[in-house]
Amino acid sequence: MVIALDASSTCWYLARQLPDINIQVFTNSHPICHELGKRERIQLISSGGTLERKYGCYVNPSLISQLKSLEIDLFIFSCEGIDSSGALWDSNAINADYKSMLLKRAAQSLLLIDKSKFNRSGEARIGHLDEVTHIISDERQVATSLVTA
Numbered sequence: 001m002v003i004a005l006d007a008s009s010t011c012w013y014l015a016r017q018l019p020d021i022n023i024q025v026f027t028n029s030h031p032i033c034h035e036l037g038k039r040e041r042i043q044l045i046s047s048g049g050t051l052e053r054k055y056g057c058y059v060n061p062s063l064i065s066q067l068k069s070l071e072i073d074l075f076i077f078s079c080e081g082i083d084s085s086g087a088l089w090d091s092n093a094i095n096a097d098y099k100s101m102l103l104k105r106a107a108q109s110l111l112l113i114d115k116s117k118f119n120r121s122g123e124a125r126i127g128h129l130d131e132v133t134h135i136i137s138d139e140r141q142v143a144t145s146l147v148t149a
Contacts, residue, residue, distance in 0.1 A: 002045075003074045004102050005032055006056035007095055010078035010112045018042065026070060028057045028098050045070070052094060059094055067105055075099075075106035078113060081120025086129035089122030096124035108133045117149035 005011040015032045020039040027033060028047040036044050043132075049060025060066065077099050082092045088111075090096035103109055103126065111132045112114035118139065 001073045002026060002071060003076060004072045004106060005029060006075075006077040006099055006102075007032070007055060008078035008112075011076060014076065014112065026072065028060070028063075030056045030058065034112040047098075048120050055092060055095060057095060057098070063098070064101065067101065070105040072102060073108065075102040075107070075109045077102070077111060078121030079111065079117065079126055079145040081117045082113065082129060083121045084119055087121070088129060088132075089120070090126050091122050094120075096126045099126045103127050103131050110134045110136065113137050 002024040004026060004028040005015060007027070009066070012029065012031045012035065013122050018036065018039070020041045022041050024043040024045060025032075025036055026045040026047070027125045028049075030051055033044060036042050041093070047058050047060045047063055047066065049058040049063070052059050079088045079099070081089045083089065090099060109132050113135065115138055
């Protein structure tokens with residue numbers, strides 16, 4: 001199984017909880033690479049590239065060609081906000097492009113989002129809620145209404 005994780009702090013917290021099991025994890029996150037690099041059974045695949053220290057992520061212009069050889073089973077990500085129309089937003093274009101690409105390529109996607117992100121927008125659009133297959137939120141009622149809308 002290949003799981004892709006974004007460079008959000010939410011995914012970093014998730015990565016810290018991952019057991020040392022036989023999976024492949026693809027990420028552009030420097031902190032997640034550091035964390036999962038300690039696990040011997042997890043095959044870690046980094047996007048590589050130039051480190052954007054402000055965001056803790058790697059920027060790689062050849063990411064599109066790199067992803068062509070990977071079949072992503074599950075993309076786990078977070079976002080800056082979901083607006084009232086269901087658009088998913090991020091705080092910067094670098095991460096939004098990465099997330100948008102993986103959202104389109106992954107067989108399934110899991111959006112991890114807390115209630116503070118509902119009815120918010122950001123700097124760059126990732127995609128639309130219709131593209132997301134699963135949502136986990138601390139606000140069950142709102143998340144359920146988003147999925148059924």
